[in-house]
Amino acid sequence: xxxxxxxxxxxxxxxxxxxxxxxxxxxxxxxxxxxxxxxxxxxxxxxxxxxxxxxxxxxxxxxxxxxxxxxxxxxxxxxxxxxxxxxxxxxxxxxxxxxxxxxxxxxxxxxxxxxxxxxxxxxxxxxxxxxxxxxxxxxxxxxxxxxxxxxxxxxxxxxxxxxxxxxxxxxxxxxxxxxxxxxxxxxxxx
Amino acid sequence: xxxxxxxxxxxxxxxxxxxxxxxxxxxxxxxxxxxxxxxxxxxxxxxxxxxxxxxxxxxxxxxxxxxxxxxxxxxxxxxxxxxxxxxxxxxxxxxxxxxxxxxxxxxxxxxxxxxxxxxxxxxxxxxxxxxxxxxxxxxxxxxxxxxxxxxxxxxxxxxxxxxxxxxxxxxxxxxxxxxxxxxxxxxxxx
DNA sequence: CATCAGGGTTCACAGCTACGAAACAGATCG
DNA sequence: CGATCTGTTTCGTAGCTGTGAACCCTGATG
Numbered sequence: 001x002x003x004x005x006x007x008x009x010x011x012x013x014x015x016x017x018x019x020x021x022x023x024x025x026x027x028x029x030x031x032x033x034x035x036x037x038x039x040x041x042x043x044x045x046x047x048x049x050x051x052x053x054x055x056x057x058x059x060x061x062x063x064x065x066x067x068x069x070x071x072x073x074x075x076x077x078x079x080x081x082x083x084x085x086x087x088x089x090x091x092x093x094x095x096x097x098x099x100x101x102x103x104x105x106x107x108x109x110x111x112x113x114x115x116x117x118x119x120x121x122x123x124x125x126x127x128x129x130x131x132x133x134x135x136x137x138x139x140x141x142x143x144x145x146x147x148x149x150x151x152x153x154x155x156x157x158x159x160x161x162x163x164x165x166x167x168x169x170x171x172x173x174x175x176x177x178x179x180x181x182x183x184x185x186x187x188x189x190x
Numbered sequence: 191x192x193x194x195x196x197x198x199x200x201x202x203x204x205x206x207x208x209x210x211x212x213x214x215x216x217x218x219x220x221x222x223x224x225x226x227x228x229x230x231x232x233x234x235x236x237x238x239x240x241x242x243x244x245x246x247x248x249x250x251x252x253x254x255x256x257x258x259x260x261x262x263x264x265x266x267x268x269x270x271x272x273x274x275x276x277x278x279x280x281x282x283x284x285x286x287x288x289x290x291x292x293x294x295x296x297x298x299x300x301x302x303x304x305x306x307x308x309x310x311x312x313x314x315x316x317x318x319x320x321x322x323x324x325x326x327x328x329x330x331x332x333x334x335x336x337x338x339x340x341x342x343x344x345x346x347x348x349x350x351x352x353x354x355x356x357x358x359x360x361x362x363x364x365x366x367x368x369x370x371x372x373x374x375x376x377x378x379x380x
Numbered sequence: 381c382a383t384c385a386g387g388g389t390t391c392a393c394a395g396c397t398a399c400g401a402a403a404c405a406g407a408t409c410g
Numbered sequence: 411c412g413a414t415c416t417g418t419t420t421c422g423t424a425g426c427t428g429t430g431a432a433c434c435c436t437g438a439t440g
Binding site: 031032034036037038041044050051054055057058061062065105106108146147148149150151152154 | 234241248268
């Protein structure tokens, strides 16, 4: 989204509040704005077309990286992350929920056990087993459950080299990973 | 950190790997690089001094939002620094904690021993061994434990002088370069 | 000059615990 | 009845921790 600076200062503020990426076109002789967040960039006019395009592309990529970061789970046990989702059985849904609300932080085994089984405490290994099963379900979404030994678990984005294309890997028939609409990105050529 | 582009492409790559913010000074007539990174920006030369300064300031702000410039360890033994983290086993977590609270200062061996083993003190070698193991774990984060002979240890950012570029030749895209800790060796001069 | 001692680093090893993974059995639900 | 969900058991493996010993560097000593 392009904004003239300083003429359209109001517009800039509105976009910033709604976390929409924006490129400020700074008029000649005007000092550049201060306090940029990662979704804002500026360029001084006049500027070559290719430079403007380069900055717009960079903004677009950054915006993906910034927005896509937090998974969500609804009351029906459907967990969404990025462009895809899975439906989880009750126990794993509660487990996932406990991990999602503390996304990126360590959640102790006791905390997990209490969120999943509020009353009785089942066997000691159950938690591990369910973590294992949840791991398998979340992997295709690009989510990973990291182990913090003798402490607990942490839900994270799966660290992976840049060109990640989760689509069509193996999917041994009857798999249950669903994709939302906008699956394609990268290479905004044209 | 300023980098000429495209002349100092190697330098840029090195900084990117270590998550150090950088401003590329793009020579006239050269197409701008594809910046995917929130810690990277570029400006086309020649440019007014004030514009360069504005971009540097913006980078600094972003870098604060994105990385931790001071190591931090939580109750679960997870130590965060820069853009990444490691989980530490109990003993090393206590050791790291004692070093982190005095980040940048020398911590005596006795102090360390007492924080790690409040009660009985195990063998005499144990501390050294755990320092060694902690060193290895912290290296990938860009942290180094310096030895101050017959006094103690000091936790620091691992700064490597610019003159010495170890191996690191072409690195064919998306690989993992592990710099040996042999690289940082300097006279404590005390 | 050779040797030695102190301090530090690194390795190999052994006991132990926690976790991962598979296989199985009851439960539930269509 | 078949499929899925759930809990249990079991076993193998990887990680944590302390110990001992070899090695290296530096400064002191005979």
